[in-house]
Amino acid sequence: MSEETHKAETARLDLPEKAVELPVLHGTMGPDVVDIRRLYADGGVFTFDPGFTSTASCESKITFIDGDRGILLYRGYPIEQLAEKSHHLEVAYLLLYGDLPTAAELEDFEERITRHTMVHEQMHYFYRGFRRDAHPMAIMVGVVGAMSAFYQDSTDINDPEQREIASFRMIAKIPTIAAMAYKYSIGQPFIYPRNDLDYASNFLRMCFAVPAEDYEVDPIIARALDRIFLLHADHEQNASTSTVRLAGSSGANPFACIAAGIACLWGPAHGGANEAALNMLREIGTVDRIPEYIRRAKDKSDPFRLMGFGHRVYKNFDPRAKVLKKSADEVLGLLGIENNPTLQVAKELERIALEDDYFIEKKLYPNVDFYSGIILEALGFPTSMFTPIFALSRTVGWIAQWKEMISDPTQKIGRPRQLYTGPTPRDYVDIEYRS
Numbered sequence: 001m002s003e004e005t006h007k008a009e010t011a012r013l014d015l016p017e018k019a020v021e022l023p024v025l026h027g028t029m030g031p032d033v034v035d036i037r038r039l040y041a042d043g044g045v046f047t048f049d050p051g052f053t054s055t056a057s058c059e060s061k062i063t064f065i066d067g068d069r070g071i072l073l074y075r076g077y078p079i080e081q082l083a084e085k086s087h088h089l090e091v092a093y094l095l096l097y098g099d100l101p102t103a104a105e106l107e108d109f110e111e112r113i114t115r116h117t118m119v120h121e122q123m124h125y126f127y128r129g130f131r132r133d134a135h136p137m138a139i140m141v142g143v144v145g146a147m148s149a150f151y152q153d154s155t156d157i158n159d160p161e162q163r164e165i166a167s168f169r170m171i172a173k174i175p176t177i178a179a180m181a182y183k184y185s186i187g188q189p190f191i192y193p194r195n196d197l198d199y200a201s202n203f204l205r206m207c208f209a210v211p212a213e214d215y216e217v218d219p220i221i222a223r224a225l226d227r228i229f230l231l232h233a234d235h236e237q238n239a240s241t242s243t244v245r246l247a248g249s250s251g252a253n254p255f256a257c258i259a260a261g262i263a264c265l266w267g268p269a270h271g272g273a274n275e276a277a278l279n280m281l282r283e284i285g286t287v288d289r290i291p292e293y294i295r296r297a298k299d300k301s302d303p304f305r306l307m308g309f310g311h312r313v314y315k316n317f318d319p320r321a322k323v324l325k326k327s328a329d330e331v332l333g334l335l336g337i338e339n340n341p342t343l344q345v346a347k348e349l350e351r352i353a354l355e356d357d358y359f360i361e362k363k364l365y366p367n368v369d370f371y372s373g374i375i376l377e378a379l380g381f382p383t384s385m386f387t388p389i390f391a392l393s394r395t396v397g398w399i400a401q402w403k404e405m406i407s408d409p410t411q412k413i414g415r416p417r418q419l420y421t422g423p424t425p426r427d428y429v430d431i432e433y434r435s
Helices: 039-043 079-085 090-096 103-114 123-127 136-150 160-186 199-208 220-229 239-249 254-265 274-282 287-300 319-334 341-355 357-360 368-378 383-406
Strands: 006-014 018-024 063-066 071-074
Touching: 006 239, 018 039, 018 254, 071 079, 071 090, 071 319, 079 319, 090 103, 090 220, 090 383, 103 160, 123 136, 123 160, 136 160, 136 254, 136 383, 160 199, 160 254, 160 383, 199 220, 220 319, 220 368, 220 383, 239 254, 239 383, 254 383, 274 287, 274 341, 274 368, 274 383, 287 341, 319 341, 319 368, 341 357, 341 368, 368 383
Parallel strands: none
Antiparallel strands: 006 018, 063 071
């Protein structure tokens, strides 16, 4: 337990047969936490919290969210300041090491990441085992998990140097792996990374260049993509991050843990939400059809749901959405498609959400998925690549959380308990006597 988190007082829990005193812990920010680690030993009961919405599963110094106020901090720095002044690899250093780097530290870090962007040549053959129409996320789960077979010299989690090398390799290579998945799906040759390009520009080139001609990256487009990477880099103990920590708690190698996180992220309620939001905007089609869909969204008997609105944590405007709204305007203006029908539908839906009593009462504000899908589509990515790009972005956060967990002296293998509601003990009946 860190010195910032300490026992200040206790909470009393009155059970049918006894009372239990539970320590109350204080972090540097956020709600107090009731320490229930001895609840079963002292009180003989478990807590019941489906979805862990009221449970702190770990102690962390990485990311802080105040959903009621719409605040997101990376290591104490507001996401708005980082999005305006920083870039993804500088934020990656911040998340991994706790402080912003000096100029020399950042140069060294970027150099080390850049030198790891190529993948083992044999991994190219690995792709041929997948069908051409395989979803890029299916490919990424398999290939990232297979990294432990190609990079066996960085799988010992007890060796700090191997943990560091594995971290650099994943941050550097997952963009290459994602771009290769895209190229494979469209039948084009793989494009090798270039060490003279920045992180986002390199990814864009690996996705859209072809050997027959040169590819020039527009700096505004690269900046918009880098901002998407930065804004998605970490988000506290979400489902995929918790999956990485849970997998890591067993002692699994880092490549397996990140592959588990990618698999969890694939779900439409998590990383697939931006794809679902864009599909919804396309379904609405034009601004004049919005009232019809608003009525459907308010009708509890109608299965239609507005995607890209509201958030499990944020009960205010998602601070990441504010940044991406500006990026969407810049990118669509640059590409000359600011009158794109999908964007017009998005803007009108946003206006309604901020003024309509129904949305205000239910706090259904546009979230980050609402705009990220529009930007990625404008950049030329198919919807099947939206979640792989999310996985690419979140990799550094997963790694930072995994490294923090590994170094935590209180860490134990994850083992949730349950409220059992099945049959009570009964005797086996031979098959000829069963009715």
